[in-house]
Amino acid sequence: MKVLRPEFDLEAFRSSVESADERVLILDYDGTLAPFTPDRDLAAPYKGVKERLAALHRQEHTRLVLVSGRAASDLDRLLNMDPRPEIWGSHGWERLRDGKYEPPTIPDRWEQALLEARDACLKVAGESQCEFKPASVAVHWRGRENNFRKDVEQRLLPAWSGLASRLGLEIHRFDGGIELRCPGRDKGDSVRTILSESPPEAVAAYLGDDRTDEDAFAAIRGRGAAVLVRKELRDTGADLWLTPPDQLLEFMDLWII
Numbered sequence: 617m618k619v620l621r622p623e624f625d626l627e628a629f630r631s632s633v634e635s636a637d638e639r640v641l642i643l644d645y646d647g648t649l650a651p652f653t654p655d656r657d658l659a660a661p662y663k664g665v666k667e668r669l670a671a672l673h674r675q676e677h678t679r680l681v682l683v684s685g686r687a688a689s690d691l692d693r694l695l696n697m698d699p700r701p702e703i704w705g706s707h708g709w710e711r712l713r714d715g716k717y718e719p720p721t722i723p724d725r726w727e728q729a730l731l732e733a734r735d736a737c738l739k740v741a742g743e744s745q746c747e748f749k750p751a752s753v754a755v756h757w758r759g760r761e762n763n764f765r766k767d768v769e770q771r772l773l774p775a776w777s778g779l780a781s782r783l784g785l786e787i788h789r790f791d792g793g794i795e796l797r798c799p800g801r802d803k804g805d806s807v808r809t810i811l812s813e814s815p816p817e818a819v820a821a822y823l824g825d826d827r828t829d830e831d832a833f834a835a836i837r838g839r840g841a842a843v844l845v846r847k848e849l850r851d852t853g854a855d856l857w858l859t860p861p862d863q864l865l866e867f868m869d870l871w872i873i
């Protein structure tokens with residue numbers, strides 16, 4: 617574990633987690649709890665993570681939340697937890713909580729744009745590399761040869777850029793692909809809502825690996841720890857860096873009391 621911001625006091629944070637009456641632990645999934653796999657439908661957590669998630673979820677004074685760019689239903693399937701934890705999917709557009717589903721409300725023009733983006737994605741990348749979500753379409757190139765990526769950049773990106781500028785959608789690059797997203801929500805919004813629903817004295821942390829997690833890191837600043845989970849360090853606004861899986865498991869154990 618490495619402290620990245622000198623203002624962050626790891627020892628003080630450790631003891632506040634141990635002594636807190638209320639805790640909020642917010643976790644990204646892909647790249648954070650689960651290593652990347654060429655077939656993202658099979659992304660399983662690191663060994664030891666599932667048991668810890670279950671233990672955390674059983675604790676009365678810990679609110680366990682998963683926040684992901686995946687569709688909420690997709691993450692629910694991969695986690696396969698009973699009882700289910702709270703899940704924010706599609707970068708905060710939808711939520712599963714207490715067995716209830718809060719769907720996204722997306723304007724018709726964006727729904728139409730997503731359909732067009734989907735067709736373009738299928739044509740260039742093929743079904744196995746496209747991911748269709750309630751508020752976005754993503755194309756993945758992890759595990760594919762360089763030519764595939766070049767093809768996506770040259771043929772799909774211009775089509776998506778046209779749609780994005782015509783209808784006000786956003787293009788985001790992530791670790792392993794590109795996504796065309798409805799604007800207005802990101803993981804930072806999810807974190808702000810979660811914290812606003814939690815007692816102000818609750819000790820909180822957010823764990824993530826990707827660029828899309830930087831919004832969440834910024835949102836938790838001043839309220840808890842922003843933790844980058846990644847084999848290699850990169851530019852980040854996080855307070856703390858840990859490498860999975862060993863340091864991740866160690867960090868999760870801190871919260872299991």
Ligand SMILES: [Mg+2]
Nearest residue numbers: 644646647826
């Ligand atoms: Mg991730």
